[in-house]
Amino acid sequence: MPRFDRYLVAQLMAHFGFFALVLVGVYWINRAVILFDQLMSDGQTALVFIEFSLLTLPNVIKLVMPIAAFVASVYVANKLISESELVVMQATGFSPFRMARPVLLFGLMVMLMMAALVNYLVPLSRMATVAERATLSENITSRFLTDGQFTHPGKNVTFYINEIDATGQLRDLYLQDDRREGESMTYTARRALFVRGDNGPKLIMFDGMVQTLDRKTLRMSVTRFADFTYDLGALLVRSVAHKRGLTEITTGELLWPGSDLLAETGSTPAEITYEVNSRIAEPFLATAVALIGFAALLLGGFSRMGLWRQIGFAVVLLVIVQGIVTVAPQAGATMPQGWILAYVGPGVGLVIAAAMLWWAGRPRAVRPVAA
Numbered sequence: 001m002p003r004f005d006r007y008l009v010a011q012l013m014a015h016f017g018f019f020a021l022v023l024v025g026v027y028w029i030n031r032a033v034i035l036f037d038q039l040m041s042d043g044q045t046a047l048v049f050i051e052f053s054l055l056t057l058p059n060v061i062k063l064v065m066p067i068a069a070f071v072a073s074v075y076v077a078n079k080l081i082s083e084s085e086l087v088v089m090q091a092t093g094f095s096p097f098r099m100a101r102p103v104l105l106f107g108l109m110v111m112l113m114m115a116a117l118v119n120y121l122v123p124l125s126r127m128a129t130v131a132e133r134a135t136l137s138e139n140i141t142s143r144f145l146t147d148g149q150f151t152h153p154g155k156n157v158t159f160y161i162n163e164i165d166a167t168g169q170l171r172d173l174y175l176q177d178d179r180r181e182g183e184s185m186t187y188t189a190r191r192a193l194f195v196r197g198d199n200g201p202k203l204i205m206f207d208g209m210v211q212t213l214d215r216k217t218l219r220m221s222v223t224r225f226a227d228f229t230y231d232l233g234a235l236l237v238r239s240v241a242h243k244r245g246l247t248e249i250t251t252g253e254l255l256w257p258g259s260d261l262l263a264e265t266g267s268t269p270a271e272i273t274y275e276v277n278s279r280i281a282e283p284f285l286a287t288a289v290a291l292i293g294f295a296a297l298l299l300g301g302f303s304r305m306g307l308w309r310q311i312g313f314a315v316v317l318l319v320i321v322q323g324i325v326t327v328a329p330q331a332g333a334t335m336p337q338g339w340i341l342a343y344v345g346p347g348v349g350l351v352i353a354a355a356m357l358w359w360a361g362r363p364r365a366v367r368p369v370a371a
Contacts, residue, residue: 107287288349
């Protein structure tokens with residue numbers, strides 16, 4: 001690799017690492033505060049919070065990598081122009097395309113790192129998060145298995161167990177549910193059991209009754225039952241899912257989807273095809289925006305006022321390309337050939353960058369000097 005390329009790639013990678021660290025820190029802390037509030041309100045320990053926070057890191061890094069690549073490219077280009085280093089390279093005969101070659105190499109390096117995240121690490125982290133939430137729901141259930149005490153699994157819900165025998169059965173159970181406006185339901189049973197269900201823990205009650213009080217009419221109805229199932233999953237956890245979604249499956253598994261995978265995810269072949277192509281195309285966004293940031297700053301000549309207009313123009317182009325990437329899934333996942341739209345955002349970005357490099361290298365007319 002020529003010395004100029006090594007120098008510029010080293011500059012880009014160093015600043016990319018710094019900006020990525022800052023952006024990940026800001027975004028991660030913002031997400032962690034929300035997560036901390038949710039977990040602490042459920043009575044979880046700091047260890048659980050750290051575990052869930054670490055599982056969100058791959059997705060956070062994936063989101064900020066294109067932005068960090070763009071900012072690094074703009075910063076380095078502005079620095080080299082202000083210090084006249086690029087002017088010297090242009091004087092030696094370097095064209096804008098030649099000067100952008102190390103930026104392309106830098107963008108491809110970021111693309112490879114992002115591809116590993118998008119296709120493997122992020123799906124695994126999301127799958128692990130779902131598994132941890134399922135485990136957490138069972139742990140939350142165990143908190144309420146305390147005999148002789150009134151507990152509150154959820155808002156306007158009161159739970160009481162008189163005794164827990166050696167076999168794990170609950171004796172003389174009382175459950176009051178006041179979540180519905182204008183209605184109060186009271187469940188009593190001689191014995192009950194906690195069991196796992198598809199959507200979370202369930203309470204199976206035996207030999208009991210349900211008393212329903214209408215607060216408006218003050219009328220009460222009583223229903224006796226031999227067995228009754230009460231869903232605790234909606235109370236104890238916000239989201240419990242045992243079936244994987246598309247975002248929780250690695251790309252290698254999605255390349256050859258079978259009928260079992262279609263049934264598990266509830267997705268159509270078109271949705272899976274778009275998801276795979278979206279994961280292939282998304283890493284190229286980092287390459288495109290890095291080239292856009294560098295090429296935009298080459299459009300203007302030297303100015304004592306700086307390159308703020310070019311930087312603003314680069315930011316506008318970044319927003320446009322990112323907008324295309326955001327809008328594309330809405331149509332791409334529903335159309336038979338919609339997977340092509342996954343490549344529109346990165347493709348448009350690369351075309352814009354190439355057009356700006358061409359424009360920056362065009363011959364410029366020289367103004368005649370008056371005698």
